[in-house]
Amino acid sequence: MSGVAGIELKFAVKRGVAWGTAVECGANDGVLVLPGALKATMDDKPDDSLGLFWPTDSDRGAVVAAEGGRPAYLRYDSIDVLIAHFMGTSGAPTYTSGVATNGTGAGSTTTLLKTGAGWTINEHAGKFWQCSADSGQPTNVGAVRRIVSNTADTLTFAAALPAATSATTQGSMSAGIATHNYDLADNLDGVFVTVAMNEKIGIKEAPSLKLSEMVIKGTTGNPLQIIFKGPAYNVIFNSAVNTLATFANVTYREQRNRMLYSQGVMRVNAQGGGALGSGDIFYPKEFELTAKRAMKGVYGAGGSFDNIDEPTNDGTPEVQLKITMPRHTEITPFTDWADSSVYKKMDITFTGALISGSSYRKMVLSFPNLKYANVDTPEQRGILENERLFNCLSAAAAPTGMTGITKPFRLQLVNTFGGDPLQAGN
Secondary structure (H helix, E strand, O other): OOOOOHHHOEEEEEEOOEOOEOOOOOOOOEEOOOOOOEEEEEEEEEOOOOOOOOOOOEEEEEEEEEEEEEEEEOEOOOOHHHHHHHHEOOOOOEEOOOEEOOOOOOOEOOEEEOOOOOOOOOOOOOOEEEEEEEOOOHHHOOOEEEEEEEOOOEEEEOOOOOOOOOOOEEEEEOOOOEEEEEEEOOOOOOOOEEEEEEOOOOEEEEEEEOOOEEEEEEEOOOEOEEEEEEEEOOOEOOOOOOOHHHHOOOOEOOOOOEOEHHHEEEEEEEOOOOOOOHHHEEOOOEEEEEEEOOEEOOEOOOOOOOOEOOOEEOOOOEEEEEEEEOOOOOOHHHHHHHOOOOOEEEEEEEEEEEEEOOEEEEEEEEEEEEEEEEEEOOOOOOOOOEEEEEEEOOOOOOOOOOOOOOOOOEEEEEEOOOOOOOOOOO
């Protein structure tokens, strides 16, 4: 066989279930990525005993595994799983023109009965259904499940609901437009992924990987990029779960709709001022959002001396936003930086292609409480640029125009994915 070219590498990510145990990637788990660094190291320790001038044996030490920096183009439709597993919350999306689909009889944990619906066989396969109310089984409320098949009057789900459906079960079915609000969770306990990379000659797999850092950046004239990092349980090459045979089932949710810097609108004003409007628009040449969680896994506690247990919080997280203005035209950022009482709020909106009706693909980054960390205008012979670095802080209360947003930032996506990437069967 000829060698492998990077262009042939294929990448898949799926929600994990048990730390250290891989899950099989399949339909809609493919993610388009750029060259990164999914690696593991194990110190090889030669026997240095006295009397052995030339060691005759060596032994492997503990595993240090991580995704050291996995970039990808930021897309409107196909990156939800990675974003959700860094942010830590997703929740049931809001459906635009969702179809009310309520139970009318005793179903099961994997079926919903709707007598007399008159559906065409499997016309709803691949859509999503979410429970909005269930007086008999309230644990079902908020559950989102992918529909794998349907008969004339029955939906069948990809994974079990907390309880069996009944005539009291109420919900709606996705109609191709969904709004997702991804907010920062205080911890990522139980939130991690399996990563599998098809290298043509075999599969490289991280059975469990925790996404502890996310960077979103954009610059004039280019598509936006998103970068993920995080510790892993291990990286292996002989998985019995993800193999060349199973990877043949991996498909991509979609392969278009990159976010372009030219699609963006950025607005900023005083944190205590009115809602952001057209008069608050500004035009930086580039921006970079960096969010880092201090996380650590330890050896031994997870039942293995050589592999870390599931990483948990190990310090204060850090969120910063860097903005670069193409010309140095005002002194106000410096005076605002010098004044410790000045706080800002900001939003960054990217609008993509039309989905249907009046709904467009969209991403909105909302920052309810920004404070200058530094302002600089590096000296050079040419045009001077102005660099502004903000600490992204939580807010005591949501500012005007940002209802419900108090964490350092919210990432909102409007796209065609109707599922919740942090739930089973999505």
